[in-house]
Every structure is written in structure tokens, then in C-alpha cells.
Amino acid sequence: MGTGAPTTAPGGPEAELTTLVGRRADAARVRELLSAARLVTLTGVGGVGKTRLALRVAGDVARAFPDGVHLAELASLREGDLLAQSVGAALGLANPGREGADATEALVAHLRDRRALLVLDNCEHLVDDCARLTGTLLRAAPGLRVLATSRQTLAITAEQVFPVAPLPVPDPQHPCAxxxxxxxxxxxxxxxxxxxxxxxxxxxxxxxxxxxxxxxxxxxxxxxxxxxxxxxxxxxxxxxxxxxxxxxxxxxxxxxxxxxxxxxxxKLIDWSHALCTPAERTLWARVSVFRDGFDLEALRQVCADDGLPPAALVDVLGGLVEKSVVVHRQQDGRSRYGLLETVREYGYERLAASGELAASRRRHRDHYADLTARAQREWFGPRQAEWFARLRRDHANLRAALEYCAERPGETEAGLALAVAPRHYWITAGSLAEGRRWLGRLLGGDGDEAGERIGERIDTARPLALATHAYLGVLLGGTADTLRELDAAAAVAEACGDVPAAAWTRHHRAVLATWQGDADTAGRLLAEALTAFRATGRLDGAVECMVKLAIVHAYAGDAERAAALCREVEETSAAHGESWLRGIARFARAVLDAREGDPKAAIAAAREAIGLMRPFDDWWDIAMCVEVIAWSTVDDPARAARLLGVLRLLWGAVGGNLETAPFMRERHRAFEETVRAALPAARFERALRSGAESTVAQALAFVLDEPPAVPRARVDGRTGGPLTRRESQVAELVAEGLTNQQIATRLVIARSTAENHVERILTKLGFTSRSQLAVWTHDRRMREGRPADGG
The missing domain is CATH 1.10.8 (Helicase, Ruva Protein; domain 3)
Known part of the structure; x- marks a missing residue:
């Protein structure tokens, strides 16, 4: 049995063998905390870099501690009784327990009148012993500071906790250069x-x-x-x-x-697992079935049983959060929990080994099936945006539930029900292609048995699933096969006696007819669907048919009928607290105003529509609103050209090969030809690229004539506020390429003061390099209309 003697560093921490990457802002924040608090604990999952960050900070602040910086590496220490002796060895005490005094008293005597920094590295497996010893030393030695690293906090008075996050990673959903x-x-x-x-x-x-x-x-x-x-x-x-x-x-x-x-x-994750209680290990395995996070309701529905009753779950979950296994964050005022994928996969292996995997995945599927069914019931109402946001947060869990249904024999029916509830989710979430893939995969699972199964269950999800699969194909612009798909969906709906599914099929065929420029057929089918929805008490379907009829009449030139339908939709939606269809009604109003020759009213109505659609990320309908706004700016060719670029960006975000909504294509092409003719070719192309190469946020700010978002690097809750006047001066000088010494000379300040200003600016803005700051400063000059030299 060894003592686990820690690394000793009488002159300070060891020299770094490799560079510390991406931690400039974190190091600055920890230094700031350490200047105000006597105990700072760096927490985080194993492998996140707590030790490296602590050593960097210790090296940075070493000059502030005349009696030294001392590192006690505790990972190999197993006996809490030997903790004080090990810390004494790190302080250079030859025999901390000499002359009968215990080791703690010797440490107190040594540190009482000294100004020193003690780094306690890897405290998690001795957390209680470390907490007691640290508390004793801090009370006895007013000049002592302690910087600890641990997967779990020490939880003593005056402890400042700094969670060390993983390094930022590229977003695979938004590829960049x-x-x-x-x-x-x-x-x-x-x-x-x-x-x-x-x-x-x-x-x-x-x-x-x-x-x-x-x-x-x-x-x-x-x-x-x-x-x-x-x-x-x-x-x-x-x-x-x-x-x-x-x-x-x-x-x-x-x-x-x-x-x-x-x-x-x-082995790194094994270490964390060994620190957990049996209940925590069980819960770690069970929560691994979630993808990209979960909330307390999901935790109770999926993970509770007689061994882990609902009343005990929060405490056990708290233990996993404290040990940095589970990450807790607040989102929209509610708690949400998650695991890093590495930690989740480890738990998933444990779950499979326990024999609970199949049952856990089924409970997981059942929970999200229930969640989507509730969302469908309340979709046409005041909680519409709330339900969309909730489903969007759990998009990865919905995928996992669909995977379960697609992989398991006999689960096709449940999967289809899950895939179509709520019916508009794939449309509003901008996931048209994904929704169509899931429906195609699940519908294909029934194969040739489809005909035999018609009529077995009147409440089958298959008719609506067939119709929705075809409709997503319509919205993606592929119309060659969609009419046949819609015919097949109608046949199945009629055979099953599924009146709402048959009505939706008529709605979808009407949209396809609109795409093809056949307003008469579209109007007839929408009227038939509207009658069916009213007869079955489906208000959401009835209102959607009304708003689509309004658009058809607006394009057909029947302004009076279109306006009346828009009023009815807006009044009904407002009375029920519904937002999405009300937004589409405002779009229909914008189309009507544009055709009536009132561009200002068209722009105002389209912007109102975008405001109602934005909470749903409904890029399809937002893009159509931008079309109307663009057409209404034809008298300002430069702005119109940039809006054409924005349209390319937005239609690209929708997916497929769309350049605009098919029923708007002729007007769009005529508009583009007019704008091209009004501008020199080079100027047109510059304006077009400006819109197409912007971010979605920048594009919408331009469309809505709002102030553009300030370009920023990654910013999190630890960054500060706006720059002070002096910091702005320093930022300008950094952008000019001046070194810290040159900045100090220019501003008549000490070099260390200049260094501190630069560090604080980088921390505030979430940057990691002076070049990022220079680019940001240049962009700010451009936004403020100042010349590039900062004058």
C-alpha cells in the first residue's frame, strides 16, 4: 500500500510539455475568480482538461504568491487518512507528522502566516476528506488560496465553482469553409x-x-x-x-x-463510474437511452421503477450532476439534462449489459409517442409555439423513437402514428426531407401487406401517413410521382372510412394543383376538404383550408373573397390563441395587397407574417413572405437584388431543388429579369452575393429592416458586457497590429495594464486570438460607417 505521494513543485507547477489550446477566456475567468475567492474548484467530466487549465492558471498567477505555488496530485492516493501527509509533501515538508503532532496541525503551522497557492488536483474520489482539510486550512491560514480540480464540487462555504466545458466544435449541421x-x-x-x-x-x-x-x-x-x-x-x-x-x-x-x-x-470513464453509487450507476445507464438531452418529465416516465422510484430520481440525478456525469442547463426557464456522447455511449454499453436495453428503449418510445400525441391535440391553440419548441428540443429523441419503431417487427403502426403527430411538425421544423424519409421507411415496412391490412383497424395511421408522405414530396418540389401517391392515399383513406385523412388528401391535391397553376381545381378540392373538416369538427383542418383558399382567390383575382377568408382565419386563429395559420393568413393578405398595387401594405403584412412564423422556424412560408417583400421593392433595384440573394439562401435552407414556390415562379422570374436590367451586371452580382452569403439571422434582419446582429465569436454565460471606452481604444490599436508594448506606449500605460486590457476584451467577446478581435473591430467600423483606418 503506497502513500500516493503527489507531484511536488516547490518553485511552482511543472513546465507544460504541450500548448494549452482554446482556454484563453477560461484562464482569464479563473484568474479573476481566484483574485476574489479563496477556493476555486474546476469541475467537469473526465478528459475535459481541468488539470491543464489549473496548471496554466497557477503558472500565470505565481508571482502573486511569494510563498509559492504547490501542486498536490491526488489521483493515485486511495487512503483519505494520508491526504494531509500527501499535501505536506507537496509543500516540501520532510515529515509533516513529526514530534507527535498530526499532519493537519503541521500543515496549519506551516501555512498560517504564508501567502501561497495550493493546487489540489483530482479530488473527486476523496471529496469529503479534501473538503474537510481545505476548510481547516483556509480558516487557519488567511493568506492561502486553493485551486482544486474535481469531477464533483467540494461543497464548502465560499467555494467558487467553475465548470470547465469541452472545447467548441464545428457544427456539422452548418458546414463552413x-x-x-x-x-x-x-x-x-x-x-x-x-x-x-x-x-x-x-x-x-x-x-x-x-x-x-x-x-x-x-x-x-x-x-x-x-x-x-x-x-x-x-x-x-x-x-x-x-x-x-x-x-x-x-x-x-x-x-x-x-x-x-x-x-x-x-479507463478514464471507468474512473467516473467507480465513483458513483449503485443507484447513480443504474440511472447513468438508463438515461443513456436519451439523445441530446432530456427533462424531468421524461426522466420520470422512462427511468423510474420499483428500484428507482420517481421520488428518488431527482436526488440520484443530482449526484450525477455533481460528479460531472450529467450536464445540467436551463432552457426557456426549465431544467434540461444531457450527457456528452462519449459518456452516453459508455452508459449505453452498461445498459445493454444489464439486459434492460429493450425495455428502456420501449419506454423511451412510449414517452415520446405520448408527447407528440399531446402536442397534436393542443396544436391549434395558445400552446402551439410552446409545443413546437418542446418538440424541436427533443428532435433527436423523436428520431430515436422512430428508429426503434423502424427496427422492431410489429411496431410500424406506432411509428406511423409518431411520424404524423403533430401533422405540421416536419413542415414547420424545416425537416421536409427527413420527415419524408421516415415515412417512406415506415410505409415500406408494410410492403405488399398494405392491401390486406386495409380495414383491419379504422383508426390506423396509415392513410394519413401516406397522405403526409406525398405532401412532403409536393413541398420538396418533386411532382412527377406525387399525384400517384396522393391517389393511393385517397384510396386507402376511402377504404378505411378515414374522413379526416381523405380530407387532407384533397387539401394536398389542391396544393399540387396550385403548384401547377390550376386554380379552379385547387379551389374545388379545398372547398370539398373544408366541408369534410367542418363536418367532423376538425377546426385546424378547416382553418388551413380557408387560408389556402384565400391564397388561391388572391392569385385568381377575387380580392373580395380572398379578403373575407383572411379576416375569418385571422379572427378564428386569434380567438384560439393560434399563431402559425394566422401568419399564413397575413401572407395571403400580403399577396393580395401586392396584386392590388399597394407595395407598402404588402411589405407590412409580409413582415407581420414573418414575425408570427419565426418561432416555428417555418422557412418555407418565411421564404414566400420574402418573395412578396422582394417584389414590392422593385423600385429600389439594389435592395431588390440583395433580396434575390436572400431568397436563394432561404430556399436552399428549405431543401430540395427549389428556387421558389412553384406557383410563384413565373412572377419571380419576371421580377429577377427586371432587377437585372436595372443594374450593371457587376453591381447586381455583388448585391446578389451579399444576400446569398449572409447568415440567416443577418438575412432576416435585412428583410425586416432591423439592426444587423453584431458578429461575435462563441459567447457563453461567462463572458462580460460591452467594451468600456478604454477597451474600445485598445481594440482599435490591436486591429492596427500594435503589440502590447506599443499599445502601452501609445496610451501611456504600463505594459501589464495593456496586457490585462487585451485579455479582458478577448474574454468579454469570447475570442481566442488577436486576429479575431481585429476582424471584429473592422466589422464594427463598417457598421458604424467609419473609415477602415478607424478615423
């Missing part, structure tokens, strides 16, 4: 470590996408990224991605001089 990928901290780390084993490695056009996906799959965990980089001796990033199905086998090439628990990813 290799230049931007290379600047992402997680990619910078991978590149540096990969170049160490494969000299000359860099991120290129060829490998950028694979590297971005790789660091994203690794959760931005520095330890996992470094293990992956070490594999560059034998594998490419793309090959590593293929092998990540078993990341614990792949990532096992750590340093030979590291602690055993730090040599492989599995």
Missing part, C-alpha cells in the same frame, strides 16, 4: 497533436469535413481528441470516423508515463 474550421479550438488542438506524430499534417480542403466531424463526435473533449490525433500514425480522419462505432477500442493509445486511468478513454 476549411479556413473557419481550422480556427475552431478543437480542430486547432487536433491539428497540433496530429502534426506531432505526422509531421506536416494540416487541415486541407480534402480532410476538413472529416476532421470537423471527428472532433464533433468526440464532444470536443481534449483527452479524446489527443488520443485520436495519436492514431494519425496509422489512420486518416475519415478512417477514424468509420471506426468510432467503438470509440473505446479506438482511443486507447495514451502516454506511457500517464496515470493508468489516463491512458485510454475507457
Amino acid at each position: 476549411p479556413r473557419d474550421i481550422r480556427a475552431c479550438p478543437s480542430v486547432v488542438l487536433f491539428t497540433e497533436r496530429a502534426a506531432a506524430v505526422l509531421p506536416g499534417f494540416t487541415v486541407t480542403e480534402t480532410n476538413a469535413a472529416a476532421v470537423a466531424r471527428l472532433v464533433h463526435r468526440l464532444d470536443g473533449l481534449p483527452f479524446a481528441i489527443e488520443l485520436a490525433a495519436a492514431r494519425m500514425r496509422t489512420l486518416t480522419p475519415a478512417e477514424m470516423l468509420d471506426l468510432l462505432a467503438d470509440r473505446f477500442a479506438l482511443l486507447n493509445g495514451g502516454s506511457r508515463v500517464a496515470e493508468p486511468r489516463q491512458r485510454t478513454l475507457r
Whole structure:
């Protein structure tokens, strides 16, 4: 049995063997906390970089502690009774327990009149002992500061906790240029470590996408990224991605001089698992069935049983949060919980080994099936936006539930019900192609048995699923086969006696007729569907048919009928607290105003419609509103050209190969020809690119004539507010390329003061480099209309 003697650093922490990447803002914030608090604890999941950050901060502040910075590395210490002796060894005490005094008293005597920083690294497995000793030392030695790292807080008075987050990663849903990928901290780390084993490695056009996906799959965990980089001796990033199905086998090439628990990813997570109570281990396994987070309701529905009753779940969950296994955050005023993918996969392995996997996945499916059914019942009402936001947060869980239904024999019916409730989710969520894929996969699961099953159950979800699958195809612009699909859906609905599904099929065929310019057929089918919905008491369907009829009449030139329908839809929707169809009614009003020759009224109505649609991320209908706004600005060709670029951006976000809504295409092309003719070719192309290459937020700000969003780097809850006057001066000088010494000379301040200003600015803005600050400053000058030289 060894003492687990820690690393001793009488002159301060050891020199760093490799650079610390992406932690500038974190280090500045921890230094700030340490200047005000006597105990700061860095918490976070294993492998996130707590120790590296603590050592960097300790090195940065060493000059403030004349009696030294001392590191006590506790990972290998197993006996709490030996903690004080181990800390004494870190302080350089030859015999902390000499002359009969216990080790704690010797530490108190040594530290009582000293100004020192004690770094306690890896406290989690001795958290109670560390808490007691730290409390004793801080009370006895007023000049002592303690910087601790732990997967769990010490939970003593005056402790300041700093959660260390994983490094930022590229968003695979929004691919960006290799230049931007290379600047992402997680990619910078991978590149540096990969170049160490494969000299000359860099991120290129060829490998950028694979590297971005790789660091994203690794959760931005520095330890996992470094293990992956070490594999560059034998594998490419793309090959590593293929092998990540078993990341614990792949990532096992750590340093030979590291602690055993730090040599492989599995051993690192094993260490966290060993610190958990039996109940916490059980819950860790069960929550691994969730994808991308969960709330308390889901926790109770999916994870509770006789062994873990609902009343005990919150306390057990709290233990996992304290141990940095589960991440807690607040979203829209409610608690939401999640696991890093690496931690989730570890728990999922444990869940499978326990024999509970199938039952957990079924409970998970049942919960989200119930959730979507409730959302459908309350969709046409005041909770519409709330339900959409809730389903959007759980999009990954809906996918997992659909996967379960698609993979399990006999679950097709449940999967179809899940895929069509609420009916508008795939449309408003901008996931047309995904919704169609899921429906296609589930409908294909029935194969040739479809005809035999018609009539078995009147409440089957199949008729509505067939109709919805076809409708999503219509919205994606592919009309060659959709009429046949709609005919098949109508036949199944009629055979089953499913009146609402048959009515929706008529609605969808009417939309297709509108796409094809057949207003008479569209009007007739919508009127038939409206009658059917009213007869069955389906108010949501009736109102949707009314608003589509309003659009058809507006295009057919029947302004009086279109206006009357818009009023009825707006009044009905407002009376029920509904927003989405009310927004479409405002769009219909905008179309009507545009055809009536009132561009100002058309722009105002379309902007109101966008305001109602934005909470739903309904890019399809928002794009149609922007079409009307664009047409109404034809007298301002430069603005109109930029709006054409915005339209390219928005229709691209919808998916498919659309350039505009089919029934608006002729007007769109005539408008574009008019704008092109009004501007020199180079100017038109510049304006077009300006709109097409902006972000969606910037594009909507331009459409709505709102102030543009300030370009910022990643900003989180630890960043500060706006720059002070002095900080703005310093930012300008950084943008001019001045060094800290040159800034100090220009402003007649000390160099250390200039350094502090730069660090604080970078922290406030969430930047990691002076070049980012320079770009930001340049953009701010442009927004304020100042010349590029800052004058």
C-alpha cells in the first residue's frame, strides 16, 4: 500500500510539455475568480482538461504568491487518512507528522502566516476528506488560496465553482469553409497533436469535413481528441470516423508515463463510474437511452421503477450532476439534462449489459409517442409555439423513437402514428426531407401487406401517413410521382372510412394543383376538404383550408373573397390563441395587397407574417413572405437584388431543388429579369452575393429592416458586457497590429495594464486570438460607417 505521494513543485507547477489550446477566456475567468475567492474548484467530466487549465492558471498567477505555488496530485492516493501527509509533501515538508503532532496541525503551522497557492488536483474520489482539510486550512491560514480540480464540487462555504466545458466544435449541421474550421479550438488542438506524430499534417480542403466531424463526435473533449490525433500514425480522419462505432477500442493509445486511468478513454470513464453509487450507476445507464438531452418529465416516465422510484430520481440525478456525469442547463426557464456522447455511449454499453436495453428503449418510445400525441391535440391553440419548441428540443429523441419503431417487427403502426403527430411538425421544423424519409421507411415496412391490412383497424395511421408522405414530396418540389401517391392515399383513406385523412388528401391535391397553376381545381378540392373538416369538427383542418383558399382567390383575382377568408382565419386563429395559420393568413393578405398595387401594405403584412412564423422556424412560408417583400421593392433595384440573394439562401435552407414556390415562379422570374436590367451586371452580382452569403439571422434582419446582429465569436454565460471606452481604444490599436508594448506606449500605460486590457476584451467577446478581435473591430467600423483606418 503506497502513500500516493503527489507531484511536488516547490518553485511552482511543472513546465507544460504541450500548448494549452482554446482556454484563453477560461484562464482569464479563473484568474479573476481566484483574485476574489479563496477556493476555486474546476469541475467537469473526465478528459475535459481541468488539470491543464489549473496548471496554466497557477503558472500565470505565481508571482502573486511569494510563498509559492504547490501542486498536490491526488489521483493515485486511495487512503483519505494520508491526504494531509500527501499535501505536506507537496509543500516540501520532510515529515509533516513529526514530534507527535498530526499532519493537519503541521500543515496549519506551516501555512498560517504564508501567502501561497495550493493546487489540489483530482479530488473527486476523496471529496469529503479534501473538503474537510481545505476548510481547516483556509480558516487557519488567511493568506492561502486553493485551486482544486474535481469531477464533483467540494461543497464548502465560499467555494467558487467553475465548470470547465469541452472545447467548441464545428457544427456539422452548418458546414463552413476549411479556413473557419481550422480556427475552431478543437480542430486547432487536433491539428497540433496530429502534426506531432505526422509531421506536416494540416487541415486541407480534402480532410476538413472529416476532421470537423471527428472532433464533433468526440464532444470536443481534449483527452479524446489527443488520443485520436495519436492514431494519425496509422489512420486518416475519415478512417477514424468509420471506426468510432467503438470509440473505446479506438482511443486507447495514451502516454506511457500517464496515470493508468489516463491512458485510454475507457479507463478514464471507468474512473467516473467507480465513483458513483449503485443507484447513480443504474440511472447513468438508463438515461443513456436519451439523445441530446432530456427533462424531468421524461426522466420520470422512462427511468423510474420499483428500484428507482420517481421520488428518488431527482436526488440520484443530482449526484450525477455533481460528479460531472450529467450536464445540467436551463432552457426557456426549465431544467434540461444531457450527457456528452462519449459518456452516453459508455452508459449505453452498461445498459445493454444489464439486459434492460429493450425495455428502456420501449419506454423511451412510449414517452415520446405520448408527447407528440399531446402536442397534436393542443396544436391549434395558445400552446402551439410552446409545443413546437418542446418538440424541436427533443428532435433527436423523436428520431430515436422512430428508429426503434423502424427496427422492431410489429411496431410500424406506432411509428406511423409518431411520424404524423403533430401533422405540421416536419413542415414547420424545416425537416421536409427527413420527415419524408421516415415515412417512406415506415410505409415500406408494410410492403405488399398494405392491401390486406386495409380495414383491419379504422383508426390506423396509415392513410394519413401516406397522405403526409406525398405532401412532403409536393413541398420538396418533386411532382412527377406525387399525384400517384396522393391517389393511393385517397384510396386507402376511402377504404378505411378515414374522413379526416381523405380530407387532407384533397387539401394536398389542391396544393399540387396550385403548384401547377390550376386554380379552379385547387379551389374545388379545398372547398370539398373544408366541408369534410367542418363536418367532423376538425377546426385546424378547416382553418388551413380557408387560408389556402384565400391564397388561391388572391392569385385568381377575387380580392373580395380572398379578403373575407383572411379576416375569418385571422379572427378564428386569434380567438384560439393560434399563431402559425394566422401568419399564413397575413401572407395571403400580403399577396393580395401586392396584386392590388399597394407595395407598402404588402411589405407590412409580409413582415407581420414573418414575425408570427419565426418561432416555428417555418422557412418555407418565411421564404414566400420574402418573395412578396422582394417584389414590392422593385423600385429600389439594389435592395431588390440583395433580396434575390436572400431568397436563394432561404430556399436552399428549405431543401430540395427549389428556387421558389412553384406557383410563384413565373412572377419571380419576371421580377429577377427586371432587377437585372436595372443594374450593371457587376453591381447586381455583388448585391446578389451579399444576400446569398449572409447568415440567416443577418438575412432576416435585412428583410425586416432591423439592426444587423453584431458578429461575435462563441459567447457563453461567462463572458462580460460591452467594451468600456478604454477597451474600445485598445481594440482599435490591436486591429492596427500594435503589440502590447506599443499599445502601452501609445496610451501611456504600463505594459501589464495593456496586457490585462487585451485579455479582458478577448474574454468579454469570447475570442481566442488577436486576429479575431481585429476582424471584429473592422466589422464594427463598417457598421458604424467609419473609415477602415478607424478615423
